[in-house]
Amino acid sequence: MYLSEQIDALLQRQLSSWPVARDNYAALQQLPMRSVSLAHSEVILQYNPVRRRSSGARVDAASLAARPCFLCREHQPAEQEMVEWGGAYKIQVNPYPIFPAHLTIASLDHVPQRLEPRRIDQMLQLALELPDWVLFYNGPRCGASAPDHMHFQAGCKGFLPLCDEVVDPALWPDDELIEASNDGFIGFTQRLDRPLFFIRTESRPLASFYLARLQVAMMLATGSADEPMQNVLCWHEGDYYNVVVFPRRKHRPDCYGEGEGRFLLSPASVDMGGVWTIAVQRDYDTLTATHLQDIINELCADNATIVRIIDNFHKT
Ligand SMILES: [Zn+2]
Secondary structure: OOHHHHHHHHHHHHHHHOHHHHHHHHHHOOOOEEEEEOOOOEEEEEEOHHHHHHHOOOOOHHHHHHOOOOOOHHHOOOOOOOEEEOOOEEEEEOOOOOOOOEEEEEEOOOOOOOOOHHHHHHHHHHHHHOOOEEEEEEOOOOOOOOOOOOEEEEEEOOOOHHHHHOOOHHHOOHHHOOEEEOOEEEEEEOOOOOOEEEEEEOOHHHHHHHHHHHHHHHHHHHOOOOOOOEEEEEEEEOOEEEEEEEEEOOOOOOOEOOOOOOEOOOOOHHHHOOEEEEOOHHHHHHOOHHHHHHHHHHHEOOHHHHHHHHHHHHHO
16 A cells, blocks of 8 residues: 555544544634735744644753653554554654644654754655655754654645745746756745745755755854754655755744743744744734744844855855
8 A cells, every 4th residue: 555545544543543633633623724924925824722832842951851752652642553664754643733634754763853864865755655745844953842853744735835835936047046957956045035945856866965965055054063953844746856945043033932022933844834833812813924024034044144055055
């Protein structure tokens, strides 16, 4: 059976046999959503109180060490099933969804979140084998709620506005690309209101090569041996691998918190992809396009860093 069919069957089974998942997916359908227009892109706000566990989570080393890892089998509910993939990952239904169908794809081993070259290849292969899904990856310092346990996530296609916006050929004139070949390209744009790198190619080796070089270029630009701060989206569509990398500089905005003038936001891949999950009703009611753009500008890499990344990319 194809992987995508196994996953469809897994979803069906879990939604009928696991009350927590069933209730949260049913609740998701009733969640308030509203659209906000940034200058050149659309953003959807989703009021999703069960995500408070994620947007409010402590991810410092001491808090992580003190908590049972929710991606390790021994701490997962008995009802949570898995589909094993490649002898390396377990694909599971995320019981606290943002997407109408939402998966967690975690390493079988408790090893740190890091987008190493073999992880890049696995992500691309998974995207190919899961044609109805968008994979995403949150760096350990900017959005991963389990930075100590390697994992991707996946959401059903057709949900993130950015995935449709970013493939518009008008955004990618030949003479503005960072590098291109007959098989595809890597480019950078700010035209969708946040800085992003985009890789589009029919060739998996080329996608892997561009993304691995981008990792090095970002590390050099920040002068850190740690993984660069990033959020990544990856999907396969009509023969093309598509990879979006949002270069980040900050995990949470200065306005993070609750109360007057504060917002409980921990933006990661899904938010950068155009769906902002809001755990607090007041935030949902009051967030404006200006707030969102200010937060994006504060969290994403600045222009000087982008210039260095592109320069480094050419040298790697
Ligand atoms: Zn773990």
